[in-house]
Amino acid sequence: MKFMVCPQCGIANFYVKNSIGERLNVKVTREFVIIPVDKSKSLEGFNLNELFCLGCSWHGKINDLKKFL
Numbered sequence: 393m394k395f396m397v398c399p400q401c402g403i404a405n406f407y408v409k410n411s412i413g414e415r416l417n418v419k420v421t422r423e424f425v426i427i428p429v430d431k432s433k434s435l436e437g438f439n440l441n442e443l444f445c446l447g448c449s450w451h452g453k454i455n456d457l458k459k460f461l
């Protein structure tokens with residue numbers, strides 16, 4: 393499966409946060425579907441409107457991600 397990557401550093405690993413600041417590691421498919429890296433975890437309660445890169449300081453919206461070439 394191909395994943396979207398960070399526009400700043402080019403890795404495909406991100407996290408999202410919930411209202412109490414917990415982090416969940418996710419990836420984003422080319423169809424802009426957010427999936428948890430740990431498939432036993434749920435996205436419920438997490439804010440999917442803001443993604444944080446695990447490799448650099450980038451954070452932003454899913455639409456700002458780049459396709460890995």
Ligand SMILES: [Zn+2]
Nearest residue numbers: 398401445448
């Ligand atoms: Zn990055």
